Amino acid sequence: MAHIITCYNCRVKISETGEFGLIERLRTLIEADKAVSGPHLILGAGDDAAAWRSDAAVNLATVDCLIQDIHFKIEKISWRELGWKALAVSLSDIAAMGGVPKYALFSLAFPEETDIEDIAELYKGILELAGRFDVKIIGGNISRAPLVFIDSIVYGIASKPDIMLTRSAARPGEEIAVTGYLGAAAGGLRIIENNMSLADCINNPLLKAFNTPLPRIREGQKLAAEGIKCAMDISDGLVADLGHICEASRVSAIINIDNVPVHPAIKKAFGNDALDMAISGGEDYELLFTAGHDIMESIKKQLDCPLTVIGKIVAGDEHRVSLSDNAGKAYTPSAKGWNHFGK
Numbered sequence: 001m002a003h004i005i006t007c008y009n010c011r012v013k014i015s016e017t018g019e020f021g022l023i024e025r026l027r028t029l030i031e032a033d034k035a036v037s038g039p040h041l042i043l044g045a046g047d048d049a050a051a052w053r054s055d056a057a058v059n060l061a062t063v064d065c066l067i068q069d070i071h072f073k074i075e076k077i078s079w080r081e082l083g084w085k086a087l088a089v090s091l092s093d094i095a096a097m098g099g100v101p102k103y104a105l106f107s108l109a110f111p112e113e114t115d116i117e118d119i120a121e122l123y124k125g126i127l128e129l130a131g132r133f134d135v136k137i138i139g140g141n142i143s144r145a146p147l148v149f150i151d152s153i154v155y156g157i158a159s160k161p162d163i164m165l166t167r168s169a170a171r172p173g174e175e176i177a178v179t180g181y182l183g184a185a186a187g188g189l190r191i192i193e194n195n196m197s198l199a200d201c202i203n204n205p206l207l208k209a210f211n212t213p214l215p216r217i218r219e220g221q222k223l224a225a226e227g228i229k230c231a232m233d234i235s236d237g238l239v240a241d242l243g244h245i246c247e248a249s250r251v252s253a254i255i256n257i258d259n260v261p262v263h264p265a266i267k268k269a270f271g272n273d274a275l276d277m278a279i280s281g282g283e284d285y286e287l288l289f290t291a292g293h294d295i296m297e298s299i300k301k302q303l304d305c306p307l308t309v310i311g312k313i314v315a316g317d318e319h320r321v322s323l324s325d326n327a328g329k330a331y332t333p334s335a336k337g338w339n340h341f342g343k
Helices: 014-032 079-096 116-132 184-193 200-211 217-225 238-249 264-280 293-300
Strands: 041-043 059-067 099-110 136-144 149-158 175-179 230-233 252-256 287-291 307-314 321-324
Touching (some): 079 149, 079 200, 079 230, 099 116, 099 217, 116 136, 184 264, 200 264, 217 287, 230 238, 238 252, 238 287, 238 321, 287 293, 293 307
Parallel strands (some): 099 136, 252 321
Antiparallel strands (some): 059 149, 099 149, 175 287, 230 287, 252 307
16 A cells, blocks of 8 residues: 655745745735735735725835845845845835835745745745734735845825825924934844854844834824924934935934933943944934924823934034034044945
8 A cells, every 4th residue: 555655844946836836825825814904905916916995195105125145144034034124124114204004015036946935934024014013915026036135115104194204304403313222233233244142132132123123113103193294214324314314304413422322232242332333333223303392302201112312403504414422522433324335
């Protein structure tokens, strides 16, 4: 009598199932997720395009990408973490507008020898974060490439009609503030790049900050509701991103480095380098915003996360960011922040 042997640990590659086998596997994951349906969604994954009704006065859209060996090392991050981060970076843009994320699509490219279950894990990470904010994954595209490429597109709406946060609304006299702590993601990146081994009490929060950032969706909505007009998320680094605000708003800014909320874990792990990592590191995905003093005091009472005033907006044709300490001594960081085409 012949015996049928079932292999529970066999790995199946894209080259064995083909594009449509992979699409069917991912569609099964998406359709099993309870967050995929909604009263405004007409067509989700499976057609040539998704379709939904929108009654919003203001619609928001953003796109971002993660590219292997540019934004991540495939051997240094789990597939589930990679999926989470791929969605998080785009959700953070919606948070920076004070918006409500609604739908997401993904354009994916993989080497043909990639395991199907690895890609399924990536989608599980996407769906896990999507579930936190009731975001529906409504489709995408899959292609072959020599490296892993993940393009995330998120659509949202303004939390209130005609109310959204922008980079161009900072005004002289306003205070500058950030949510949370800065520099943890830079610490995680340094650990990865240098194959460092640190005690778990230090290692875990830094790697978590880099691999699975949590976008400040609800905090952004509260900022907009409170009447704050200017904000963005910190992806390129505090100084670089504040520079973007200064350029867009045609103002200048002064930061007190002694007030920058440096993450405690990088102080412990990297000592004297911690301040520069917090100022220039990037990928913290905290919110950077400006407001008058009274509004700032009011919003402090409403946010569940720390909020720190770090400086002020001033008039200035140079549209520059100046740094100094409590004594007024000028400070120059060792790096300016992330630049995709910088040297």
